[in-house]
Amino acid sequence: MDPTFAAISGRYDFMTRVMSFGQEQRWKARAVSLIPKRGGETRILDLASGTGDFPLHIRDAGFTAPIIGLDRNPKMLEVSRQKCAGQPHIEFLQGDLLEIPFKDQSFDAITMGYGLRYVADIRHILKEVHRLLTPGGIFVCLDFGVPKFRLYRHLCFGYLLLLGTLWGLLLHGKGSTYWHIVESLMSYPGQKVVKAWLQEAGFGSAGLSSFSQPFGPKHKPRTPLL
Numbered sequence: 001m002d003p004t005f006a007a008i009s010g011r012y013d014f015m016t017r018v019m020s021f022g023q024e025q026r027w028k029a030r031a032v033s034l035i036p037k038r039g040g041e042t043r044i045l046d047l048a049s050g051t052g053d054f055p056l057h058i059r060d061a062g063f064t065a066p067i068i069g070l071d072r073n074p075k076m077l078e079v080s081r082q083k084c085a086g087q088p089h090i091e092f093l094q095g096d097l098l099e100i101p102f103k104d105q106s107f108d109a110i111t112m113g114y115g116l117r118y119v120a121d122i123r124h125i126l127k128e129v130h131r132l133l134t135p136g137g138i139f140v141c142l143d144f145g146v147p148k149f150r151l152y153r154h155l156c157f158g159y160l161l162l163l164g165t166l167w168g169l170l171l172h173g174k175g176s177t178y179w180h181i182v183e184s185l186m187s188y189p190g191q192k193v194v195k196a197w198l199q200e201a202g203f204g205s206a207g208l209s210s211f212s213q214p215f216g217p218k219h220k221p222r223t224p225l226l
């Protein structure tokens with residue numbers, strides 16, 4: 001089990017709201033609004049589903065087909081299953097992003113919130129996402145942006161480190177509890193590189209938009225329409 005997320009699963013939702021000053025629900029809803037409504041049923045997979053926010057936003061947006069959330073952490077899955085209990089056709093599976101257990105072209109849309117920067121081989125995951133999507137399918141990926149300018153980047157990371165340390169001490173008695181946020185960002189290549197990798201993975205178009213500076217850019221790549 002991943003000890004970082006196991007330890008914070010019960011506080012995860014509270015922390016994301018606090019760290020984003022209450023903005024991240026709006027960002028998630030906005031990311032979901034980018035999924036086009038195809039006639040018929042849109043099959044959707046949420047990767048690194050965590051506590052299940054994306055599946056709930058997807059339902060709120062009016063998608064009625066079954067939604068699958070995939071995450072490797074049993075504690076996060078416990079929270080997501082509780083939160084989505086009573087919601088028809090939302091299912092959570094335990095699994096690793098490095099071995100996604102679905103056949104080619106199983107989904108019309110794939111979402112991922114704050115998950116990409118936790119995997120060592122991002123290019124491999126993007127190829128997997130492309131494999132899983134139907135022609136014309138869409139991948140909506142919400143994550144932190146990495147600011148281009150060094151000073152600004154250091155300020156942003158410093159803010160996350162300081163706030164994370166304070167909340168880590170307050171909620172868990174351990175200042176380092178939320179350092180994984182900055183650590184993952186430091187090894188993340190940033191939105192522009194990810195955009196290039198998306199194209200390399202076979203996505204015909206990949207757009208970037210910033211929901212708020214410096215946080216919340218999202219990648220909106222589409223597979224080519226074959």
Ligand SMILES: C[S@@+](CC[C@H](N)C(=O)[O-])C[C@H]1O[C@@H](n2cnc3c(N)ncnc32)[C@H](O)[C@@H]1O
Pocket residue numbers: 002005016047048049050051052053054070071072073076095096097098112113114115118119
């Ligand atoms: C920051 S949380 C994001 C949760 C949720 N998507 C959201 O938007 O709030 C990252 C999630 O990615 C999951 N995760 C990280 N690496 C993973 C991997 N290799 N396979 C599956 N899940 C992974 C963690 O267990 C955690 O639940």
